[in-house]
Amino acid sequence: MTEPTGDPQPLLQAQQVDVVRDGRYLLRQVSLTVRPGEHWAVLGANGAGKTTLLALLGALSHPTRGQVRVLGRQLGRVDLRELRSYLGHVNPRHPLRSPLTVRQVVLTGITNSVELYPRWQPTDDQAAHAESLIATLGIGHRAEAPWTTLSQGERGRALIARALMPAPRLLLLDEPATGLDLTAREQLLDSLDDLRLRHPELASVLVTHHLEELPASTTHALLLRDGESVAAGPVDEVLTTELVSACFRHPIRITRSEGRWAARAAAKSPAR
Known part of the structure; x- marks a missing residue:
């Protein structure tokens, strides 16, 4: 389709x-x-x-x-x-359990997966888009922080950035x-x-x-x-x-x- x-x-x-x-x-x-x-x-x-x-x-x-x-x-x-x-669907009950960083979580929006696919790498444009969204959502200072250490509010903003990755x-x-x-x-x-x-x-x-x-x-x-x-x-x-x-x-x-x-x-x- x-x-x-x-x-x-x-x-x-x-x-x-x-x-x-x-x-x-x-x-x-x-x-x-x-x-x-x-x-x-x-x-x-x-x-x-x-x-x-x-x-x-x-x-x-x-x-x-x-x-x-x-x-x-x-x-x-x-x-x-x-x-x-x-569609960008933001579910606050995102089932991720592993310590992906904020940047990695946002990049999973491209593959529409919970975890990153093995050996998958974003293009330069995709990586730049992720950085832009992370900054727009006000969590640029937490881009390298593991998911398991984020506050609920930081997780919510990371998930919105993730949902926006496919534009x-x-x-x-x-x-x-x-x-x-x-x-x-x-x-x-x-x-x-x-x-x-x-x-x-x-x-x-x-x-x-x-x-x-x-x-x-x-x-x-x-x-x-x-x-x-x-x-x-x-x-x-x-x-x-x-x-x-x-x-x-x-x-x-x-x-x-x-x-x-x-x-x-x-x-x-x-x-x-």
């Missing part, structure tokens, strides 16, 4: 998608369209269907009903393994700030903002259930509740107090300052 060509818009399109497992709907009539340069956040409580949707968008599974097109190719009519090679048009991030302390989270989000600025055609979908984990460069949002879409569209229209409260079934007050969001439980009215 050759890389999908033609009209680059949209990069992702899910239309009226259902996912049913053991008679239970994990997703019901969910639609989403992602175009170049858009950065989507998918939010919802635990069990809302976020990970299930990301698996569809990342060509890891098929819908029960509906249509999903990834980079112009319809799932069910294409080799999923080859299609995945054109994908789409980056999928599954709760990338999970387990990070405050400093590491802020470093990660700053790195994502910088990355998006440097690569304006790159699109991304980031899954989380914390608004504080959204980069300021987020452009669109999808709210999921019990596998169904509550709202989808430009971020300022979707991340509102009313819609987020409906999504999480709890009164939540949303504020935004210097491009970043915060959520707090809304004050209860005094009893009369």
